Amino acid sequence: MGSFKGRHIISLRDMSVDDLGTIVEATARVKSGGAADMLRGSTVAVMFFEPSTRTRLSFESAILQSGGRVFGFASPGASSQSKGESFADTIRTVTGYCDAMVIRHPVEGAARLASELATVPVINAGDGANQHPTQTFLDLFTMEEEFGRLDGLKIGMMGDLKYGRTVHSLAMAMAHFGARMTFISPPNLRMPDSAKAELLARGIGFTEVQQPEEAGVDLDVLYITRIQKERFGDPQEYESVAHCYRLTCETVRALGGSVRIMHPLPRVDEIAEEVDTLPNAIYFRQAHNGVPTRQALLGLVTGGLE
């Protein structure tokens, strides 16, 4: 088990299967109350160069619940960047004020660049369409909690598989655990060839279908993502697929009835509210798991959690 102290958390590409196991195991310890106050005496900067209220609040809650202190900004207008300071100078300055940094930025690679300028650990809370590793860690933890294992799960991913970074990262992570994957999307939102080539290169096969009912009756997990308007250059392309999926209780039954439904939230209309009360629906617990996951990660990189 490699030490995480001082380490930057930027991309799933940097993570080994052991790293993922360490994070999942540490999250379980935190969630069961076994690691209180691990950020006592630590100060964390939470800098959001684009707004994302849920992710920011989840990080801030994680820091406060672990006894740490937090400062930062929630949108670019509140940062000195609006006065023309360069991103690099902001990072070089703030690194002297804190023990770890959480960064969200609309530019792809911003967190990687920050990690090269900062002298404290940097955690990527989303860089454009590229990576959002803590989302993947909390997804993995939720599956481990649900099934008691990550190896060999059968997972369907449905929605925008073309632009959805969440599913790209999840597929990359699940490849470590020999998952059997089914990709469910309209033809123009299929998993990109580059992502599929990476899976094949690692010996992971997959199936592509257009409707959830075609995924068979033995899925362990159906992971649904929102079709995000802002990812489309062409509004007509968006309209053509905007409301193509709506998961109902009937769909859950068609999938064999025991499938767990996951979603990174927020949802629009891709899951009917009637599904919320089924025991299959675990997406709210999944969202809540964001806090212990981020607590564990901050504990690991600051050294407060061994």
Added chain:
Amino acid sequence: MTERTYKVYSITNGTVIDHIPTPLALKVVRILGLGQEGILTIGMGFTSKRLPGGKDIVKIENRVLSRSETDMIALIAPEATINIIKDGAVLEKRRISLPEGVTGILRCPNPNCATQQLGARPDFRLVDPVGPVYRCRFCERATKVDADLLMHATRD
């Protein structure tokens, strides 16, 4: 023909880059960041048995390029061959191979990449020698290399 090219352009000391497919000679010069120093001779459009479309030759006087420098040529002209000349004789014949890492020579085509938006220095890793395909270390997109992605020469 070959006889004539070597007579006309022969150098006593330095580096000869041969078998560059026409018309890539100027791009090779750009990849190497040459042009500021020493005597550079460029010949274009020679007939070649190996390259039906013709070949270009670049000769750099009084400078021996390192392997890491000449490997960069493989990004656009993997067929090229290198001869290191000393005192009028060929000291070393060198084959080139794709570099594992490329820093500061290629630009990332993703307009939303930190290399384009935040001043990060472009840095790529080889992912597939067929193409060849390189991955940007910042935005992590894989890009098939072509000569249009060459940045203007800066050697540092």
